[in-house]
Each structure stands twice: as C-alpha cells, then as structure tokens.
Amino acid sequence: MGTILSFSSGIIIIVLFQYLLNLHRKTPLNKRIWILTISAAVFIVFGLAWAITSIAEREPQAAYMGIFIFTGFGFVLMVLAWQEIVKLSRPEVDKSSVDNKNNLSIKAIIVSVIIIISGILLPFTILTNKVSNLLSDQETVTTMLKENLLSNEALPKVIKKGVMYQNLYDSDTILLGQRMMLSVVSGVYPEDWIKLFDKVLPENERFLLAENGINSFHNWLNSEDDYPELIIKSGEIISRVEDNAQFVMRWIFSSFTLPPSSNEQVAAYEQGIFPTEMEKFMEGGLPPDDILEKVIPAAAEVLEATISEANVPENISLSETMAETVTAEELKVQKAQLKNMLNAFRYLWVLPILLLIIAFSIIVRSPKQLLNWIQYPLFISGIIGLILVYYFNHSNGILESVINTISASAPPPALGIIHLLFPSILEYLASTMFLTMLSMLISSLLILTGLYSSQIISNLKSKLQSSIKIKEVNHVNG
C-alpha cells in the first residue's frame, strides 16, 4: 500500500509540475497561481493518502470523508488556480454582454424551487398511498402475519425474539432465576416448538385465528360497531394442555437445556418427594432417564392443578376485554382518527401534483417547454424513490431506529414481533414502489435524450466531418 501511495503521489506531483513549468514558459505565472497550485497538490495528495490508509484500516467512511474534504478542497483550489491561468491567457472580454445573460429570471427560480419540493414530496406521498392500500388489503396483511409470525417456521423465531427483547429491555426487574428461565426458553429448537404447537394449537388453527382477527378489525373499521368482534376459544386450548399434561412435561424436560439434577434432588425424587410448584421442578434440573419417568406424572399433576387455579375462561371475547380498558366513545374517536389518517395517506400524492401544475402554469408556454421542465421532477422523484426502495430492501438501520424509538413505551415481547414483521412490510412497500419510481427515472432520461438528440447528432456529425478532413489533408501532404 505504502509503495503504491508513494509512487502515485510522485507521478501526480511530477505531471503537475511539468505542466506548470510548460505553462510558465508560455505565459509567466504569478505567485497566486503557484501558491494555489502547490496547495491544491498538497491537499489532493494528502486526501488520497488519507483515503488509502483509511481503507487499509477498514474505515471506509473515513476514506470517503478524506476524499470529500481534503481532495475535494484541493480540487476547489485547483479550479481557482485554473481560472487564474485562463484569465492570464484570454484577451479582455466585453463585460456588458456577459452581465445581461447572467440575470436569472425570478419566475424560473420560483418554479425551480416548487419543482424541487414537489419532486422530493412525490415519492413520499406515493409511499403513504401504498401504506394506506396495504392496511386496507386484508388478504395481504393476513398473509404477512401468517408467513412472518404464525407459521410453524416463523412462530419459534417470534418466541426467541420476544425472549431476547424481554432480556434486553426489561432486565432491571429480572432476577437470576427468571433470567435463567428466559435463557432456557430461548434455547428450544424450532422443531421441538412445532411438536408442542401441533398438540396445543396447530398451524391451521392459528391461521384461522389470524384471518378472523383481521376480518373483525376491518369490519369494525368499516361499520358502526363500537368494538371489534372476535371470540377466542381459550377453554379449548387449555383443555388440550390439560389432556396432554404428561406430553407437555416430557416436552419441557427434553427441550429445555436444564442442568443435571444434583444428587440430593435425585435422592428426593427416588423417595417420591416431588415439588408442588412448577418453578421448583425447573430448578430441580434434569434427572436421569429412569427417574424422569417417575417425575413426569407428578409434574403433570402439578401442571394441571396450576392451570385449574388460573381459572382461564372458556371463551375470551375481544370486545368485552377492550370494554374493560377503553370506553366506546374513546374508541369511536380513535376509529375516526384512523380512518381520516388512512384517507389522507391515500390521497396525499395529489398535493405535489397540484404544486407542479401551478409551477408549470407560471412558466410553460409550449409543449417543448413542458417537456423541458417536467424531466426535473421526474428525475428527482425517480432518484429519491429508488433510494427509498434500496433502504427499504436493506432495512436494518431503519429497524434499529424504530426499535430504539419505541422501546421505552412498547412491551419488550412486542419489539420481537416488530423486528420480524417490519422488514417484510418494508420489502412489500419497496416492491410496490419500485416500478413506479424506475419508470419516472427512465422517463426523465428519455425526455432528456429526446430534447437534445438533434444537438448530439449534429455535434457527432461535425466531429466526424472534421476528422475526415484532417485525414484527407494528411493524405495529400504525406
């Protein structure tokens, strides 16, 4: 690296000074030019050296900033030096004619500002439209929930992420025993979770629950009902656990990474002395296989007793549960706000379009002028939109910001759900926006090419003609 750096710095300096010496012989250069050029060379070489060393240190941002600040400044000095050189070598120009052309139209400035604002706003308003469409699309939302949260593949990840966030964000109140329990739960393999789910709440029932849940939300949103209607048959789920209590306990002992039981604990089990609380069974560790066969029935009995004491209702009604915490009036207000927000999101894109219409009405007098101006908002929107699409497809940074923002108010396990759902929502939005943004960008480039195509062609023609003439002259002279 050092060798390349030294060599390339030397080449740059030699070439630069050779060029200046040549210029100085033609037209003597003044002190200002020498100072500007030497300073420019120092900054340019320094910036390149900084960048190369930063890349070797694996600090790419430092490398880019070095180029931007040091080399960039060097190029600015170089441009200033070049201007001085050009001034020296050019004859005096009539300044009055130059001044007239430099007067910018105020209308053009206003229109440019409006175009820039509209161009920036448009992709974001298209995004809000897509968000509104997504929230109204029951099928897509249900599919997302199924694939990312409720399927046999996804649900173990939800549990693991929920445990992780519980550990990270709720740790001040967690004691050693609870912390160990969280660790143990987080270590259950996905295939073992599926075995438990299949007994208690299989995948198809979970999917049905999701469909009913989304359905009830949409019905509530689009009707005059005070609360969304959804009944969860909790009694059925609990009775499955009770009926399969020994399976559940066997599952716990085989899936949880419990430390081996102490000798004292094994002795107690052998004598038929069993705990009366579930936590104590966990704290007792994993006994040898032959003892485990005695422990499981006893643990199953304790599990059944614990469930009975919990008094879980036969059915849980969502509307009744919500009525305990929020009144119908309050919920009505929130529903109205939500509906207004969705409508606003749906039509917000009209605003930048209106601004563009106003802008064009100020300045456009012909179709060609319209084409000339419209390429700018198309280009800006296309670029910004594609950048948004890129970031949505690489959403780790956004996800981290969202989690950090809501971590103080959201329950930790909910953060796990957001962690899993959020990237797929962003990817969906990115996929719906991509074509629109790409079309805008391509349209602007096509307009640009179309407008200047005749100029490009005539330039090419004249260059071709002059190179043919030179060849002919050389041929005649040669």
Added chain:
Amino acid sequence: MSMDNNGDTSRRNFLKTSVISVLGLSIAAPLVANKVINNTAEKRKYSTFALSKKEYNTIDDAYEISPDYKRMDQRDSRLLRDFWDPTVKDKGVVLSFAAKALHLVPNPNEGPPGYTKADQALSKASWGGHDAGTAGMSALGIHNKGPLNDWSALQPKVKKKVKFESVDEANQIVKRASNFLGADLVGIAPYDERWVYSKWYDAYDALYQRGPAIHSEAKMPFKPKSVIAVAFEMDYDALKTPGALSDSAVGLEYSHMTETTHKIAVFLNELGYQAIPAGNDVGLSIPVAIQAGLGEQSRMGTLITEKYGSRVRLAKVYTDMELVPDKPVRFGVEEFCEKCMKCADLCPSKAISKDKKPSWEPKTTASASSHPGVKKWFQDSEKCVSEWEKTGVGCSVCLSVCPYNKLDTWVHDISKIAVGIPVGRDIARQMDETFGYGSISAENADKFWSKKINE
C-alpha cells in the same frame, strides 16, 4: 514533452526537465515516505501528543489523592459483591455468566451478528488461555489460582540474584524481556501499597457452590520493591462489533495477560528474584499503570494510552527486583474528556458520569463499588454490569467509541496533535463522528469474519 519558446519539442529541454524532476523526486520521495506515509509499527514515532504532554515525578503530583485515602477491600468490587451483598445477590450476574459459559443455559440473545454461534465460540476460545491458566479466576480478581498463577511454583530458580551494570540496564532488560514475551507496552512503577487491596476475597469455592468465600487480610508472599506494569493492545476490528465478538477482543488479551505475566515472573525467577503475576487480582491495575507512565485516567475509569488509546488491558508483575520507576504522564486526556463525553452519551446503561469535572465523591453515578479518595470521574458499576447481564457478555462500548481508540497510523497523528490544543478539543469529537470512527455495528461483525487471511 518540454517546449521551447516557439512551441516546438526540444530534446535538450526535455532531458533537462526530466533529469531534474527525477533527481528531485528521488531525494524528496523517500524522505516524505519515511516520515509521512510509512505506517509500519516499528518505524512509528511513539508520541505525537508533544503539544500537551507533561511528565510528573510521582502520581501524587499528577493527580489529587486524599491523604486519607484508604485501600480498597476487594470484596467491594461489583462482581465479587454477587457473593455477599444482599442488594445484588439475587441478580447473580456471575452465576448467569458461568451458566452460559458452561453451556448449562443458552444466551437468549443468540442469533444476530455478534451473537451467532461462531461469535460465541470465538469468545469462549479467546478466554481459553485465561481460563486454563488461572482457573478462570484472574478476571474475577481471585489470585493464586491455576497453573499459570500458582505462587508456590513461581519461586527464584537461583540462589544468587543477578546484578546488572546499572539500574538503567536492569530497567532496559526487564522492559525488553516483557515486550519480547508479549507485552505491547511496559512501564515500571514503584511498589505502592495504596493500590494493593486491603483484603482479598477468594470466592472460588463459593462460585462452584462448594464452600464459603474466604475474606482475608492481603498478605504479599514477599516484600515487593517494584511493579512491572504491562498493557496489551486489543484487536481494533473485533472491538467495533457487538456482543460476543467484541468480548473476544477482551478475552484474547486476558489470555495474553495470563501467559505473559507468568512468563515475566518466570524470567525474573530465573534471575533469582521473587515475582508474582497479577491480572485483576492482588490490587488495582490502573493506578499502577499510571505510576508506570503508561497513560492517563479517563472519564470512563479506564487508562488511555498514547499509542492505543483506551484499547488496552492491564496487568502487572510484583517483584523484589530494584528498578527505576518511570514517571507518570498526562497528555490532555482530562481536558479532552471534559468536553467530549462520547462514552457517557453512548453507554447503553448510562453508567458513566456526565459531570464536567472530576470530583472527590460520586454525584450522579454513585455505586457501592465506588472507591473515593482520588479525584476522578466515578462510574455506576451496578448499571454497567446490568448491561452485561442483558447481553450475556461483557460490554466494551465505551472503549470502542472513545475518540482515542485508533490504530497507530499516521492519519491519526493530526488528531492527536489537534486534541493537544483547546480548539482541537472542541471539534475533535464531531470530526471523529463525521469521519465515521467509533461506530459499533452488525456490519462490522460481517467485515470481521470476511477479512482475507494469508494475503
């Protein structure tokens, strides 16, 4: 090609210009390359803090230490309070760490970059030397455990002590040997009993639930005269990653500490001198390192060295060899820390003080492990360790984000010079962040693993 006044090519002018250019370049380039562009460690100048560096005769000249300063009881250190202090006993951070290390329970954060199985395996492996050499005890502060920290085996091997031509020669030989045996920085401190724990707290049996901890008066096996303070550079790339991967950087140097201090003790034993190695055990490391001229204390409570910044782990070897102590130095760290506060702002558990100046007593970051008596910034050990509990590995965010944490290359000489002046200090943190230094991210974990080897 060189042109004459008529614009025609002139061979003479071309030759003249080219020869002069080449001669000039061949003289200038090596000088430039040698001084500015060469970034190999052996040829680096040691310090570029020339504008702000000062040497002091003793640590008492460099820092304000109360005449009533009392030696610290080792059991007051946060990790050892797990074994006796009812306010933290239920948290059980040491036990939960031990459970994860022994694979009794998984780490609930397993999975994201920095916490993958490979990352966690690397972390465990990096601690391997320390765990095998000191039975895993030195980091916890428990002395005289394990084959590389066995005081009974570390005895002088010859009856007559080897004498050198002069004390300076002895110093040079001890330092060179320590460096050869693995230390990145070496300094000599006088033996100062203030930094030895008043009482030791051996919780080895308590950790494995075999018996009670032993809380006894600290009694050195011989009368030390000097302390060889050593520092070990942590891996720059690993420290920029989250979780277990950054812990690997820490664990690797704990392993190096164990091995190197043992070897230094053996070296001294071979010369006929008594010597005992110490990591976090026996006494405090930071004041010893300051006395040895290795660096200056910082806002986050660690040592900042000139060459590696905060990116070091400290150990020491107590010996009865008479050596000339080095002088404590300060090079503007306190003045910079007053303005910067980056570690305090980015500490995940807000355990680092945001007081502008050091103080005699902790204000906002009080902890039962705070040890007043020296004017310094205090940290809340409970909050700090709570982060370790959450992640399941040690946290080193403060070390990583510190602007002093840089590789020893020429590009950072400018910032080192700049922080020596007031204007430079004002903008150093902002410039540091603008240039992207001190960021910890999951992407860095991917970069760590994708580094090309054998090229």
